[in-house]
Amino acid sequence: MDLEFRSIKILDIGYITIIYFILGILISRVFDVYLGKFDKSNDDKKHIARVGLELILMIWAIGSIVYLARNIVELIPSPFDGLYGFKHLQMKELGSAAVFTMLVLAYTYHFDAKLDYFNHRINKLFGIPIQAYTPK
Numbered sequence: 001m002d003l004e005f006r007s008i009k010i011l012d013i014g015y016i017t018i019i020y021f022i023l024g025i026l027i028s029r030v031f032d033v034y035l036g037k038f039d040k041s042n043d044d045k046k047h048i049a050r051v052g053l054e055l056i057l058m059i060w061a062i063g064s065i066v067y068l069a070r071n072i073v074e075l076i077p078s079p080f081d082g083l084y085g086f087k088h089l090q091m092k093e094l095g096s097a098a099v100f101t102m103l104v105l106a107y108t109y110h111f112d113a114k115l116d117y118f119n120h121r122i123n124k125l126f127g128i129p130i131q132a133y134t135p136k
Contacts, residue, residue, distance in 0.1 A: 008086045012078050016093045023069050024103025031062075031108040038113035048121050055118055058111050062104055070097045081096060 042073055074095075078088035089095075105111070123130045 004084045005086060008083050009091075012080045012086065012088055012091060015078055016091060017071065017079065017099050019073050020060045020069070020097060020100040021071070021103060024100040025107065027065055027069070027100075028104050028107040028109075031058075031104070032110050035108075035110040038110045038117070040117060041116055043114070048118075048125065051114070051118050051121065055111075055114060058108075058114070062101075062108075062111075065099050065104070066125050068102050069100050070095055072098070073100075 005131055046054075075090065081088040120130060122128075
């Protein structure tokens with residue numbers, strides 16, 4: 001029975017990961033549609049503090065969405081719940097949302113480009129030698 005239980009648990013981990021993967025890709029697309037393509041010339045006109053504040057607001061929004069996603073994924077029933085005594089709601093992976101967070105941060109292109117741009121400006125401000133900035 002232990003082998004069956006562990007097998008069900010591994011299948012459920014995959015199930016949870018797939019849900020977070022799909023949500024992560026969808027949310028990153030929503031962010032990019034809403035924010036549009038990153039425009040370096042537009043941010044060149046802004047004070048560096050404003051660019052930093054915009055990044056902070058994006059991280060805040062992403063953090064809030066991670067919280068919402070965790071709560072939504074917990075509501076999605078698992079086809080494996082109840083098999084061999086398995087309890088889906090006791091899975092720690094439901095609350096972590098690590099895959100979701102990684103995907104949203106890595107595949108929201110506007111955020112990624114803005115973060116690279118901000119890093120370039122910070123390095124320039126402090127005189128840190130860097131390679132030439134090329135927007136993505």
